Amino acid sequence: MRAVFEAESRFPRSLIEFQNRFATESACAQYLFERRWPEGFVCPGCGEGRAWLLKTKAFTYECAGCGRQTSVTAGTIMHASKLPLTTWFWAAFLMATHSNGISALQLQSQLGLGSYRTAWMLCAKLRRAMVNPAREPLCGIVEADEAIIPFRTKNDPIVVPAGRSGIGKMLVAGAIEIDGDKPRRARLKVIEGFGKQQIHAFVLGAVAPRTQLVTDDWPSYQDIPGVRHNAITVGPMAAHIALPWTHRLFSNLKRWALGVYHGLRRTNLQHYLDEFVFRFNRRRTRHAAFDTLLRIGARTTPAPYRVLIRRAA
C-alpha cells in the first residue's frame, strides 16, 4: 500500500501541480537524471560511477574515470534537441494525459511552438518512447482478431473495402487480455497478410505460453505452438458478439485515428498503433503514464531525422 502511495505521489496530477514542479530547466533535468540513472550516474563509456557536474555546459557530467562528458539528454529521445526541457516535459505531459492524445497542430498552438515541423518532430520522438521494451506479454484469456484500417493519402481519406485479402491495404492484428468481464492490456501490430505465418508471429510475440486464445474460426489461428485455442464459429455479422473486446478495440482505434489525426497514413503506422495502445493500457493511470513516457524516453535511442520523416514507398 505504501509503495503504491509513493509511486502515485511522484506524478503531477493537475496542470497547476505540473507547472509548479517543472517550472525550470534544472527541475526537468533533475527528474530526467533520476529516471535515467536511478542508482546514480553511470558513465556510458566506461561504467564509472563518479563524475563531476560541469559548470560550463548545461546538465553535463564529466566522468572521473575516462573524462567523457555526458549530458543528461545524450542518447535519449531529447538528444541534441534545441528545445528547452520544459517544452519537452509539457509535450510529454499533454500527450500522455489527454484521454485522446494530441495532434502536432494542437501541440504547436498549445505550446506556442514556432513551426509545425518542430511540433511534429516532438510528437514523433515521444511516440517512439511509447513501447516499453521490457513489457510483459499478455496472458490468461486473450481475444485476438484482425482488421483492415482505412488510410489516407495526401489528399483525401481512402476507405478500404472490407475483406481479408490484404493486397495494398493496411492490415492490423490485435489482441486483448480479458479479466472476468473486463478488458485489460492490448497489443496492435501492422501485419503483411492474414496468413498463418503472419498471424502466428503476431500471437507468439504478444502472448505468454499457455495463454487461452479466443478467436473467430479464421484458420490462421490454428496450431500455434504453446497456446491453447478456443475458436468461436461465427457468421460474418456476429463478430462483435463472439469477440466483443477486439471489436471494440478496433472501432475505438478507427474513431481515434479519424478524430485526432483525420485518418492515419501508411507511413509510421506502427508508431501510431503504439501510441493508441500506450494510452489504452494506461487509461486508468494517465498521470503515471507521463512518468512512464519520460522514463522510456530517457532510455530510448533517438531516431535519425531521415527515419522519422521517411515516406511510404
Ligand SMILES: [Zn+2]
Ligand atoms: Zn567514463
